[in-house]
Amino acid sequence: MIDRVIQKAHLTEFLDHLAGERVVAAPVADGPLTRFRRIHSAAEIAAHYLPTALPPSKYLLPTKEVLLRYRYDHGVSAEAQFDTQEMIAFGVRPCDLHALALLDAIFIDDKHDGHYMARRQHVVLVGIECLSPCDDHCFCESMETLEVHTAYDLLLTDLGEAYYVRIGSAAGKELLKGVDSMREAVYEDRTRLRKAHEARYAAFTPRLETDLSQLPDLLADSSDSLLWDVLGEKCLSCGACTNVCPTCYCFDVKDEVDLGLSSGERYRAWDSCQLEEFAMVGTGESFRQPRNMRVKHRFNRKGRYILERYGMQGCVGCGRCARNCLVGIDPVEVFNQLKGQPVERQERQVMR
Amino acid sequence: MSKTTAVDVRVDYVSRVEGHGNILVTAQGDQVKEVKFEVTEPPRFFEGMLRGRPFEQAPLITSRICGICSNGHVLASIAAMESALGITASEQTSLLRRLLLHGETIQSHVLHAYFLVAPDFFGVGSVVPLVQSHPEVVKRALRLKKLGNDVCDVVGGRAVHQIAAVVGGFTHLPTPDELLSLRQRLVDAAPDLQATVELFAGLAMPDFDRPTEYLSLKSAAGYAYFGDLILSSSGDITPVRHYREKVKERVVEHSSAKHCRSDKDTFMVGALARVNNGFQYLSDGAKDVAVGLGFEPPVTNPYMNTIAQLIETVHCVDDAVAIIDALIARSLIPEPPAVEAREGHGVGAVEVPRGTLYHEYSIDREGRITDANLIIPTGQNLANLESDMWALAPVVIPKGADAAQLAMEMLVRAYDPCISCSTHVIYLPVKGEE
Amino acid sequence: MSGAPTLMHRRLKPSPFLPDLAEIVRKDHLTSTETLYQLRLADGSELGHTPGQFVELSVFGVGEAPLSISSSPTRGEAFEVCIRRVGDVTGSLERLGLGAQIGVRGPFGRGFPLDEMRGQDVLIIAGGLGIVPLRSLIVNLLDERGDFGDITVLYGTKDPSFLLFKDEITRWEARDDVDLRITVDLAEPSWKGSVGPVTTLFRRLTIDPKRTVPVMVGPPVMFKHVVKQVLACGIPEDRIILSLERRMKCGIGECGHCQINGVYVCQDGPVFTYAELKRLEEAML
Amino acid sequence: MSEAMIEALQTLKRPRVAVFELASCAGCQLQILNCEDELVDLLQLIELAYFKEAMTETSDVYDLALIEGAVTREADEDKLRTIRERAKLVGTLGACAFPVGIPGLKNGHDLEEVARQVYGEHASYFPSVEAKPVDSVIKVDLHIPGCPIHKDEFLRVVTGVLLGRKPPIPGYPVCVECRLKENICAFDRGLICLGPVTRGGCGAICPSYGSRCFGCRGLADDPNLASVENLLEDHGRTREDILAEYALYNGYYALHDGGLKAKVAP
Ligand SMILES: Cc1cc2nc3c(=O)[nH]c(=O)nc-3n(C[C@H](O)[C@H](O)[C@H](O)COP(=O)(O)OP(=O)(O)OC[C@H]3O[C@@H](n4cnc5c(N)ncnc54)[C@H](O)[C@@H]3O)c2cc1C
Numbered sequence A: 001m002i003d004r005v006i007q008k009a010h011l012t013e014f015l016d017h018l019a020g021e022r023v024v025a026a027p028v029a030d031g032p033l034t035r036f037r038r039i040h041s042a043a044e045i046a047a048h049y050l051p052t053a054l055p056p057s058k059y060l061l062p063t064k065e066v067l068l069r070y071r072y073d074h075g076v077s078a079e080a081q082f083d084t085q086e087m088i089a090f091g092v093r094p095c096d097l098h099a100l101a102l103l104d105a106i107f108i109d110d111k112h113d114g115h116y117m118a119r120r121q122h123v124v125l126v127g128i129e130c131l132s133p134c135d136d137h138c139f140c141e142s143m144e145t146l147e148v149h150t151a152y153d154l155l156l157t158d159l160g161e162a163y164y165v166r167i168g169s170a171a172g173k174e175l176l177k178g179v180d181s182m183r184e185a186v187y188e189d190r191t192r193l194r195k196a197h198e199a200r201y202a203a204f205t206p207r208l209e210t211d212l213s214q215l216p217d218l219l220a221d222s223s224d225s226l227l228w229d230v231l232g233e234k235c236l237s238c239g240a241c242t243n244v245c246p247t248c249y250c251f252d253v254k255d256e257v258d259l260g261l262s263s264g265e266r267y268r269a270w271d272s273c274q275l276e277e278f279a280m281v282g283t284g285e286s287f288r289q290p291r292n293m294r295v296k297h298r299f300n301r302k303g304r305y306i307l308e309r310y311g312m313q314g315c316v317g318c319g320r321c322a323r324n325c326l327v328g329i330d331p332v333e334v335f336n337q338l339k340g341q342p343v344e345r346q347e348r349q350v351m352r
Numbered sequence B: 001m002s003k004t005t006a007v008d009v010r011v012d013y014v015s016r017v018e019g020h021g022n023i024l025v026t027a028q029g030d031q032v033k034e035v036k037f038e039v040t041e042p043p044r045f046f047e048g049m050l051r052g053r054p055f056e057q058a059p060l061i062t063s064r065i066c067g068i069c070s071n072g073h074v075l076a077s078i079a080a081m082e083s084a085l086g087i088t089a090s091e092q093t094s095l096l097r098r099l100l101l102h103g104e105t106i107q108s109h110v111l112h113a114y115f116l117v118a119p120d121f122f123g124v125g126s127v128v129p130l131v132q133s134h135p136e137v138v139k140r141a142l143r144l145k146k147l148g149n150d151v152c153d154v155v156g157g158r159a160v161h162q163i164a165a166v167v168g169g170f171t172h173l174p175t176p177d178e179l180l181s182l183r184q185r186l187v188d189a190a191p192d193l194q195a196t197v198e199l200f201a202g203l204a205m206p207d208f209d210r211p212t213e214y215l216s217l218k219s220a221a222g223y224a225y226f227g228d229l230i231l232s233s234s235g236d237i238t239p240v241r242h243y244r245e246k247v248k249e250r251v252v253e254h255s256s257a258k259h260c261r262s263d264k265d266t267f268m269v270g271a272l273a274r275v276n277n278g279f280q281y282l283s284d285g286a287k288d289v290a291v292g293l294g295f296e297p298p299v300t301n302p303y304m305n306t307i308a309q310l311i312e313t314v315h316c317v318d319d320a321v322a323i324i325d326a327l328i329a330r331s332l333i334p335e336p337p338a339v340e341a342r343e344g345h346g347v348g349a350v351e352v353p354r355g356t357l358y359h360e361y362s363i364d365r366e367g368r369i370t371d372a373n374l375i376i377p378t379g380q381n382l383a384n385l386e387s388d389m390w391a392l393a394p395v396v397i398p399k400g401a402d403a404a405q406l407a408m409e410m411l412v413r414a415y416d417p418c419i420s421c422s423t424h425v426i427y428l429p430v431k432g433e434e
Numbered sequence C: 001m002s003g004a005p006t007l008m009h010r011r012l013k014p015s016p017f018l019p020d021l022a023e024i025v026r027k028d029h030l031t032s033t034e035t036l037y038q039l040r041l042a043d044g045s046e047l048g049h050t051p052g053q054f055v056e057l058s059v060f061g062v063g064e065a066p067l068s069i070s071s072s073p074t075r076g077e078a079f080e081v082c083i084r085r086v087g088d089v090t091g092s093l094e095r096l097g098l099g100a101q102i103g104v105r106g107p108f109g110r111g112f113p114l115d116e117m118r119g120q121d122v123l124i125i126a127g128g129l130g131i132v133p134l135r136s137l138i139v140n141l142l143d144e145r146g147d148f149g150d151i152t153v154l155y156g157t158k159d160p161s162f163l164l165f166k167d168e169i170t171r172w173e174a175r176d177d178v179d180l181r182i183t184v185d186l187a188e189p190s191w192k193g194s195v196g197p198v199t200t201l202f203r204r205l206t207i208d209p210k211r212t213v214p215v216m217v218g219p220p221v222m223f224k225h226v227v228k229q230v231l232a233c234g235i236p237e238d239r240i241i242l243s244l245e246r247r248m249k250c251g252i253g254e255c256g257h258c259q260i261n262g263v264y265v266c267q268d269g270p271v272f273t274y275a276e277l278k279r280l281e282e283a284m285l
Numbered sequence D: 001m002s003e004a005m006i007e008a009l010q011t012l013k014r015p016r017v018a019v020f021e022l023a024s025c026a027g028c029q030l031q032i033l034n035c036e037d038e039l040v041d042l043l044q045l046i047e048l049a050y051f052k053e054a055m056t057e058t059s060d061v062y063d064l065a066l067i068e069g070a071v072t073r074e075a076d077e078d079k080l081r082t083i084r085e086r087a088k089l090v091g092t093l094g095a096c097a098f099p100v101g102i103p104g105l106k107n108g109h110d111l112e113e114v115a116r117q118v119y120g121e122h123a124s125y126f127p128s129v130e131a132k133p134v135d136s137v138i139k140v141d142l143h144i145p146g147c148p149i150h151k152d153e154f155l156r157v158v159t160g161v162l163l164g165r166k167p168p169i170p171g172y173p174v175c176v177e178c179r180l181k182e183n184i185c186a187f188d189r190g191l192i193c194l195g196p197v198t199r200g201g202c203g204a205i206c207p208s209y210g211s212r213c214f215g216c217r218g219l220a221d222d223p224n225l226a227s228v229e230n231l232l233e234d235h236g237r238t239r240e241d242i243l244a245e246y247a248l249y250n251g252y253y254a255l256h257d258g259g260l261k262a263k264v265a266p
């Protein structure tokens, strides 16, 4: 589709108008944090922001989501619940778009999960490209997620006084119809875009000391590294890292009963492989009880398992987990330490 | 009844009051021998426990003296601490604190009138049978109580042991939307309040009068829930910081709560005292209700305390609406509490649902609490309650033990004693019996 | 291993979490803690499973639990599960009577590779509750008896009171085309059979490593020893079949709970070859 | 059929529930009365057999006895043993009953000295022993934690008990819910916080209202106490400060049994 260029002032007008009529969510600053939340005018949108506290995946896979409601009434009946609230998520970073592409691959292409699909159909994603790194924690460049070609409906790039707009879908094109003043991108615009992209690579320095394609092997070979024990002693198992991660999607399923006992709901809620209970079975044995195993599992999932299964990166380099970890566990450091000093063990650790 | 018949009224563990207390009345014919309201609640030694803790934890810890008036303790504690630290609350903070207290007063008064007092008039032992027999009454009570709790939720984060009000201000502000929807609900409560007044207007409070001294706070700004002066119905005024001259505590053996007397005699605090002393400052709506309920100050029947509570409930709802209007008009601005520790000493007093609550602290240079003294409304009322029981006993004992027992229990309940509160504190170098 | 289905929805539904309704049509108490339930789908259709697959059973208001299908697909429309009472869901099922309606999702997972067993000797090793999914396999093998070589069943349990499917076992014992051997860990003197772990049953067994497919289901400790035994017999790693248990919440490879390293037990298993599991340290074999 | 099914699912039918109070602020009992929207329905589900704060009638056998408050007198222990004999299930209500809550604060002080500070020469009228949690005296089947308890959690426990489900009290730490709420972490606000080691389920309400977690729900199932101690030391706290932190609600366990450890809940 032909790209567009919109003057910033026109985009602001458009967003103001849109936010008055439809549900628009965007990053809003609150002290050191930004959160995706519903806005009512463009002025609320944070100008510069670190990746949001929770990733925008919270709109597609809510922290708690009712799957079905049941009722005892002449037998039992159960009805699946689907959320079809239309909304626009504005200002989604490339790292998060990559993560959403991964969720799409899992929940739509692989699982045909109707709950996710219903939401996905009703959410329009407007991305914004990053032209400089968020902070010292982000490493999208290393994870090759800086450039993005999927998941978005519209993708904006800051050209100074205007945005260069790429259209990713029919829904994106449809949305643009509401913008009064906009023009088709011409050769000069594309040149400016290219220059912005080139300048970007000077700003982002690679942080990972391993070649990305070597990461799965590095992890596979580091199974016995003593680093896992060191991290296991530090880790608080507080679940902060998985809760804020845009590519984490594990959940628990539970029933809730209404007070009359004759009806209720079954819902899923975010869960974390870092919690002791996660792999515990009815008899009380946990298959991943030691903390070091849980930590190792997370990094393997991010750097190896997901890639092996779905062919996409399981970590998008947003740096959220590092930013939120109270004891400073940072994936880049972990991967680099594994690379720098593969700590071999004398004997294979007996896990249980 | 012959002159020599011995009558004992003994009620172990009076129900439908907060905490554990026993009534003991012994009479020989119409000679009343002994009257005691025993408080058997376990003592919890809050004053001792506060020592050594950082000053900012005083509201959090003293909140746990009593779940029903937790916000009152928080606010009195903050008042005392801010006085010790030389902090003056901002206008916005003062408004929010008053709103928080109103929420608790509404909740507490409604709970008392409907759940604790009303069952006596319906001849049942609790609110539970009323769920079947008078569902509309119970539902109305629950609606009004919830309204009070929701005011606390919005301002403080939760109704019991609120979170946001701290020394120096608030750690969290309600949003305008939350305030406006609360305002709407306060306004919409009018029919429920009206129905409540009608219900209680139809209940005949026992006939009993015993004039006593009524103490309540006084402030420059109208009906006082916060203030620097203690007003006596006798006309005396005492600065709060000299409260020990007016409110004198002593230990009595039959009660883990200490008893109080003023410079004169026993005295009463609470809704009845406040309405008697501050009638002219009530909201117009509350004054109308008072007229409807036949309340003409000064009222000296302690059973009328419940009626005074209903009058106050209306006042609090009216004032809460006014506070929200003021907050919206000036729009809420974050004022993050920033407090520096320093050595100091301070007293704070707040009119909580059951009367005047005093907190007094000393803190050292690091901001650690070195000394604390807390005087609880129920503790202040206990001696007066016993005085009432002495006067009531000869009147009701001739009616038989059962009637006497009910009258005594109802009297205790009318005071709305909060026994958890009253037993759990108090530090004063005791100078023996007066 | 090939040929076995990975994920079989009975019907493709918008919500993979919406169960079909099923009715409890029979309940037999097998031991003090285990009950056999016969269930029939409300629409009268067949479950359509292969032995070794499992269903997610739900009691609305209590929750869901993964349970192996214990009946053979060769036996008509009702299917059976055998449940040990350990917690919320399993406990509440116990309280429900005949006619009660519960939810069923599935069948899920990869079952036993029946086709690879055809023409081969099958050595079945069951420990404790492991007999539950294996019963589905055994009945299936017996119903298609002609397709298979020798069938040997080794069954070990804690003590005689924990023996499941006693009547059926007696019938299998009576047949001369099945070699059934039982052992218990502990027994009263009145017990005439063998005592000791299931590996003790290997002693008088002749196994042709070239044509035997060993299939084992049981607790983790059992796997360690039995795998060693069958390897010692010279059976190749990729012919050794095991079925694992892990915590599961969805049954469809979403929720992450059942993951063993990169493998999802609910989809890639619960039936695996030893060759597949050997390199997974979290499989704990 | 449907009613029959619900009936069948219930392990307890219209159970007799009693609420008892030891040394406490009564706030947890009040939280029950604060279930305004649910109270009428709740009273259809359970029968209140003993609830002094709200009613006069009493009864002596209970399916579920809920105990609020800490043990602070010898007489309390006898009372608890009697309750245990008469009740099928015993649960605690709130932090005072478990892990000991604010009443346990006095444990760090010389008890006679504390009594003297409060009651002067009359201290001997009011015997008091060290504050202890209920499960140090009798077996407890379930804990409803919090100071005060959370209404929703209370209702979930009640319906759970009715349907024979394990009480739905999480084992994970407060941080889990705090992060899901997108709060600014207390550590990023210049404060310290016990969220990483405290049992979740409260919705991280204190950090959500601009405060921090003081640990009122007791320890999580799997707390990394050593690492949290290092974390607090990194934030300028001494070992004594850290012990004082824990002592606010976890005083009994901070000072006993070799210090704090996890897995104290049933
Ligand atoms: C593939 C598979 C087949 C199984 N087959 C059988 C069978 O045939 N018969 C039988 O009695 N048991 C079987 N189990 C074990 C059974 O699933 C658990 O005993 C059951 O989930 C316990 O649920 P509960 O609600 O009664 O227990 P609770 O302890 O109350 O369970 C709490 C939660 O933990 C999870 N959980 C607990 N234990 C397990 C477990 N072992 N596996 C997975 N999730 C668990 C459940 O999702 C449950 O919701 C099987 C498990 C798996 C994974």
Ligand code: SF4
Pocket: A241, A244, A245, A246, A247, A248, A302, A314, A315, A316, A317, A318, A319, A320, A321, A322, A331
């Ligand atoms: S692992 Fe960390 S850096 Fe990678 S995507 Fe998740 S939160 Fe971001």
Ligand code: SF4
Pocket: D174, D175, D176, D178, D179, D183, D184, D185, D186, D187, D193, D194, D195, D196, D204, D207, D212, D213
């Ligand atoms: S504020 Fe406390 S509970 Fe919340 S994330 Fe930070 S440490 Fe955890």
Ligand code: SF4
Pocket: D146, D147, D174, D198, D199, D202, D203, D204, D205, D206, D207, D212, D213, D214, D215, D216, D217, D218
């Ligand atoms: S945040 Fe901490 S102190 Fe606050 S309620 Fe939760 S557990 Fe208690």
